[in-house]
Amino acid sequence: MPFTLRLSLCSLALSLGMISSGLAQSQSVPNPPTSSEISDLAAALVAAASEEEQERLLAAKKNLTNNSLLVELKTIADPLIEKGDYAQALRISQLAALIAERIGERRGLGEALNSLGEIYYRQNRMTQVLDCFQKSLAIYEEIGDKKEMALALWNIAQIHKLQGRPDQELELLNRSLAISKEIGDKSLISRALHSIGKVHRLQGRSDLALEFYQKSRALSEELNDKATLAITLYDIGAIYTLQGRYAEAMTYFQKSIKISEERGSATNKNELAFPLDGLGALYLYQGRYDQALEHYHKSLKLREEINNKFGIGTTLNNIGAVYKSQGLYEQALEWYQKSLKLYEEINGKEGVATVLGNIGVIYHRQGRSDLAFEYQRKSLQLREEMGHRLGICVTYKNLGRLYQDKGSYPEMLEISRRAARMAEEINAPEELWGAQELIGRALRALGQPVQARESFLDAIATIESLRHQVAGGGQQQQSFLENKLSPWLGMIDLLVSQKEYAEALSFAERSKARVLLDTLQAGRSSLRQSLSPQERQSEEEQRLRLVSLNSQLTSELRRDKPDPSRVADLKSCIEKARLEYETLETGLYVAHQELKVNRGEASIINADELAAMLPDATSALLEYVVTDEATFLFVVTKPPGQTAAEIKVFTIPIKQTDLAKQVESFRQRLAERNLGVRAPAHKLYDLLLKPAQSLLSGKSNLVIVPDDRLWELPFQALLDERDRYLIERSAVSYAPSLTVLREMRARSDKRRAEPSSSTLLALGNPLIGQETVERARLTLRDEKLSPLPEAETEVRALGRLYGARRSKVYVGAEAREDRLKAEAGQARIIHFATHGVLNNAAPLYSYLALAQGDKNEDGLLEAWELMELDLKADLAVLSACETARGRTSAGEGVIGLTWALFVAGTPATVVSQWEVESASTRDLMLGFHRQLQAPRAVAKLTKAESLRRAALNLMKNPDTNHPFYWAGFVLVGDGR
Secondary structure (H helix, E strand, C coil), X not given: CCCCCCCCHHHCCECCCCEXXXXXXXXXXXXXXCHHHHHHHHHHHHHCCCHHHHHHHHHCCCCCCCCHHHHHHHHHHHHHHHHCCHHHHHHHHHHHHHHXXXXXXXXXXXXXXXXXXXXXXXXXXXXXXXXXXXXXXXXXXXXXXXXXXXXXXXHHHHHHHHCCCHXXXXXXXXXXXXXXXXXXXXXXXXXXXXXXXXXXXXCCCHHHHHHHHHHHHHHHHHHCCHHHHHHHHHHHHHHHHHCCCHHHHHHHHHHHHHHHHHHCCCXXXXXXXXXXXXXXXXXXXXXXXXXXXXXXXHHHHHHHHCCCHHHHHHHHHHHXXXXXXXXXHHHHHHHHHHHHHHHHHCCCHHHHHHHHHHHHHHHHHCCCHHHHHHHHHHHHHHHHHHCCHHHHHHHHHHHHHHHHHHCCHHHHHHHHHHHHHHHHHCCCHHHHHHHHHHXXXXXXXXXXXXXXXXHHHHHHHHHHHHHCCCCXXXXXXXXXXXXXXXXXXXXXXXXXXXXXXXXXXXXXXHXXXXXXXXXXXXXXXXXXXXXXXXXXXXXXXXXXXXHHHHHHHHHHHCCCCCCHHHHHHHHHHHHHHHHHHHHHHHHHHHHCHHHCCCCCCCCCCCHHHHHHCXXXXXXXXXXXXXXXXXXXXXXXXXXXXXXXCEEEEEEECCCHHHHHHHHHHHHHHHHCCCCCCHHHHHHHHHHHCHHHHHHHCCCCEEEEECCHHHHHCCHHHCECCCCCEHHHHCEEEECCCHHHHHHHHHHHHHHHCCCCCCXXXXXXXXXXXXXXXXXXXXCECCCCCCCCXXXXXXXXXXXXXXXXXXXXXXXECCCEHHHHHHHHHHCXXXXXXXXXXXXXXXXXXXXXXXXXXXXXXXXXXXXXXXXXXXXXXXXXXXXXXXXXXXXXXXXXXXXXXXXXXXXXXXXXXXXXXXXXEHHHHHHHHHHHHHHHHCCCCCCCCCHHHHXXXXXXXXXXXXXXXXXXXHCCEXXXXXXX
16 A cells, blocks of 8 residues: 655654754664564565554564664665555655664665666656655765665756756766866766766767766776666767768667677666667658667657656657658647647656657648747747757757748748757758758859858768768668758759759769669679678568568458458568667678768769750750649750750649659559540640640650659650650650660660670569469459469460570479579560569559569568669660669659669560459560560661550550550650
């Protein structure tokens, strides 16, 4: 039952709010109790149901004069505190304080007060915490115990920290450090150094903070003080994250986690939660939102188990930040409100300021400007009171965006400059580039284009410096730039307004397909070959776990009546295993920094190279850049009789959101075979191509570089003013960027000069276990995994077309995943005629279904596995559903099967934009390959022209003249 102190007990004037002082020390009494008696008494006191029973037990031990009983009670209470049983721990510690007062044991009373303070701290009862710690400090000063004085000063400093009083906190910590040095206690010195570093970090003095952290780290390593070491490593990682040193930060977080786990996370849950939060923040900076959420939720679970309200508030805020970054504002607001409520309950001033600012950002993005200003100003006031310079910098930047929306450009410029100065002072490049971009936009609006240009260039340079420090491989690299392209877009807009079209195109190219370009220019590094045996084993175990789970899910889905609950459980397990695998892989890349080569600035295509991309006057290059308010169309042509390329730019006045809606509506109508496709086909042609109609007249070969949702638009199905589909007059191919296309063409040219032992590798209608699904009348090559006899007919016909000596064709049980991986490196053309399954949430787990074969394969050839192949093929054809689709990554293009094949080394792919029908797909594919292989009196047809002619043949057939049948497949890459 709860234990409540009463003033009448033993006539002692003792309560939690007022502890008597100056009592006479007890006289020594002969025959003190034995240790066994003390232990029994402690147990009996704890078990006593009432104060009266406790009083009788104490009265029976009149010879009790030492503090052994207090030690016994503390031994009982401490594990309860760690377990989170605060009510029972509080009861015992209150009893210890009462007994210490009764026997005049001042040191014991100080220790009991410290225990009470620790319990109140964990319950976030800060008034009681401060009272207990201050009284314990007074006792230790009275008895001259300097070690305990140093500890009490440190404890009191932590309360001032939580309540946003950094000056008082630092003063107390410096006193604690001085006393610790005086008595030579290295453990206390280490703790004080760490805490002083924390104050400097929050005040934006990162270099000074690192100096204190490194001193603390050295001492805690010397003392083998793993508790202090673990949290210090986390804090060093947090500074490196702020500074954009992501790979170094991850190393420190991983070390911190390892130490905490070795100590036993069951008793160090709060300690372990910190580096988990740190990893969450790192992944958030790198745009890996799923991994950020995974780590934040792990941290939240630990903090909820011990009811650490301050920590819970921190992690709730962090989860809100992930949803904010994803544009899920209502969900973000929900998490922020929970966090704010907790911080206000515990008077966590720093946390309140942070969440107020974040809520202000949400209101801004929701168009609620008045509320946004109110919240940002409240946040700024609190942060200025605390001297929290990083927070002040962030708030300045947020206010700058609000002034931009109001058109208050002088105010925007002034506060953005303040943000930039502060970001430079505290070495926060993530905040710096945002402020530099805002300065550029303000200067542009104020009619200062030269200065605006300089600011945009500064922002771009800052981001480029960060890009080379990303932790992890290609996936982490490509997601990093997704939310950082606005300085490039601002620069493009500025240059177009000044009619500097060639330079504007150069910046458009610099903003696109950067990871892919780096890979094509510098080659890939092989992670697996660099691993130690132990690392290789861990990687293989994780991969085989994924294989096993995928196999189980596939088997369940193929049953006559799949169990919905088991399917859901398996999908959940697979998602978790994927995140764990990606985390492991990222950590391995960080551990093997030798794989990261400083490649410098990628070589962007120049004017001479642009001209070389245009063989004659019948070709044109079209590149789109989509911004929030408008879309730019760059058209590159070579006028008759000229050798130089000519660049023109057209500004299309449509908001990004409106354009996305029109594109998706049109694509959906095509995918559904809706007869009402002609009107939107005309509308989109008029919007996106008609402005350049005079330049495109007579152009029979178009290379299109889409942007944003335009990657999902089948341009070949747009209708011109003469009611002709674009494909009727022009061959169309696509590319992630013109610079990447240059690299792909160079690769193709090199391959053509090399001998090849095999031309075609084709796999069709793989055996996917016992079939239980009746084949539908309109069979789609999708997740239903029903038989595809047309696909088998397709690849067998290809085998006859290419001939036995120039082809390898596998069907049924022979169309195995392990065989594909073993033989794909020797083929010049790879053709898949099978089911394809798109994973929108995690596009690199989109897959092509093959026969399982090897027990270490699951028969699902996923995009990330394709990336690891070393292919020499000039062309890959994915005759399956939605293989052109994936997640549209800002700047990088569509991340999915096509992107993976480019990374693997294939310069051209034919892929589908929706769920294609099997029979017409067979006819289209056979027609395509026949055109490719047909002997010509003159030059052979290009890949793009071959696909065009195959599509036109389907268009002539009344049964397949709807664009659904012929427009679904596109050629991405080198269309020659």
